[in-house]
Amino acid sequence: MEHHENSTGPDLRRAARLSVAPMMDWTDRHCRYLHRLMSRHALLYTEMVTAPALVRGDARHLLEFDPAEHPVAVQLGGSDPAELAAATRICGDQDYDEVNLNVGCPSDRVQSGCFGAALMQQPALVADCVAAMIAASPVEVTVKCRIGVDDQDPAQVLPHFIETVRAAGVRRFTIHARKAWLQGLSPKENRDIPPLDYPLVLQMKRDFPDLHISINGGITSLDQAQAFLDTGLDGVMVGRAAYHTPADILLQADQRIFGATAPARRAEDVVLDMVPYINRHLAAGGRVHNVTRHMLGLFAGRPGARAWRRILSQGASRPDADATLLREALAQIGGGDRLSA
Structure with a gap:
């Protein structure tokens, strides 16, 4: 070989x-x-x-x-x-x-x-x-x-x-x-x-x-x-x-670490980008919890972080859970009024 x-x-x-x-x-x-x-x-x-x-x-x-x-x-x-x-x-x-x-x-x-x-x-x-x-x-x-x-x-x-x-x-x-x-x-x-x-x-x-x-x-x-x-x-x-x-x-x-000049992303923008990903995962037969369990710490240390975790943890286990759960949880974070963007 x-x-x-x-x-x-x-x-x-x-x-x-x-x-x-x-x-x-x-x-x-x-x-x-x-x-x-x-x-x-x-x-x-x-x-x-x-x-x-x-x-x-x-x-x-x-x-x-x-x-x-x-x-x-x-x-x-x-x-x-x-x-x-x-x-x-x-x-x-x-x-x-x-x-x-x-x-x-x-x-x-x-x-x-x-x-x-x-x-x-x-x-x-x-x-x-x-x-x-x-x-x-x-x-x-x-x-x-x-x-x-x-x-x-x-x-x-x-x-x-x-x-x-x-x-x-x-x-x-x-x-x-x-x-x-x-x-x-x-x-x-x-x-x-x-x-x-x-x-x-x-x-x-x-x-x-x-x-x-x-x-x-x-x-x-x-x-x-x-x-x-x-x-x-x-x-x-x-x-x-x-x-x-x-x-x-x-x-x-x-x-x-890498010297990038573009502005850093915001956690809120990352959450919104996860919505279409979750929709694709659901369409393939997956469950919301498979994805959201990795997102619980996203707002650690920020106001509303506990409510964010609670809504994701409890809501993701519902059989009808979908990506709207992310928007619901994001509304608990300070600055969540940007959701219409």
């Missing part, structure tokens, strides 16, 4: 200056469409999809996305090189801009399949996996990892891990600046309890200046993101803050 150089296109490298993390049950296609309306440039990630589910199962529907979501990356979980290669080929055929290998997820289900964070203990296997993925498709292959697991010494294992995987052709890493404790902590606890080690991630950028390195973990504001970029890191990945308070992270991102 023809071998493709795993080259990072300038557009994707630029998009990765700010990305929204892959988050299970959250970053589905409806969430990503909403986020894309808020930022034209940020890189968006799917929820993790396991390679076995794509190759042997019936999970291909999880790969569906709206072309408006570009630039968009799919995250795969797995540890079998041939299976990951086949899954990468499928994702490339679906026109994803990037395929990311998950070497950070600490859930029990993931460990039992020996992938996710458990792979931090097997850098040679990760190298075999990414080499097979790179050979399978021209789509760029990247890795998201932790700084180590359990009793590993991150200062020892992380450089060795990156060096091993870089030798297999990966040029872009996102590093979640915490260990994962595979024994004794739940997946939820693993997102908060292991201490953050930002200096180690900064050191990796100094040690591997040729690589594109993004930092992830505990980042809750654009000020914090910009500060990391100012240190010389190439990118910042934001997780829960981008989901729970998307306006704070995404509405100003194009101007502040």
Whole structure:
């Protein structure tokens, strides 16, 4: 098979200056469409999809996305090189801009399949996996990892891990600046309890200046993101803050992180743009709740935010719910008189 150089296109490298993390049950296609309306440039990630589910199962529907979501990356979980290669080929055929290998997820289900964070203990296997993925498709292959697991010494294992995987052709890493404790902590606890080690991630950028390195973990504001970029890191990945308070992270991102000159969008305009999207989703047999559940935090911290959440939460479960629910909820937000526009 023809071998493709795993080259990072300038557009994707630029998009990765700010990305929204892959988050299970959250970053589905409806969430990503909403986020894309808020930022034209940020890189968006799917929820993790396991390679076995794509190759042997019936999970291909999880790969569906709206072309408006570009630039968009799919995250795969797995540890079998041939299976990951086949899954990468499928994702490339679906026109994803990037395929990311998950070497950070600490859930029990993931460990039992020996992938996710458990792979931090097997850098040679990760190298075999990414080499097979790179050979399978021209789509760029990247890795998201932790700084180590359990009793590993991150200062020892992380450089060795990156060096091993870089030798297999990966040029872009996102590093979640915490260990994962595979024994004794739940997946939820693993997102908060292991201490953050930002200096180690900064050191990796100094040690591997040729690589594109993004930092992830505990980042809750654009000020914090910009500060990391100012240190010389190439990118910042934001997780829960981008989901729970998307306006704070995404509405100003194009101007502040990407240097766009067009005025920032308003959350109210984004809501109105979601109306035709919801109408299309309903026409295809979907439900309002599939979309509006991702919009609850849109006005976080603003007057009327609680009423907005309440109307969407209660109203979306009604069998006859439609996009008029958005207008009803928006009327609770200060400035909602613009609705006739």
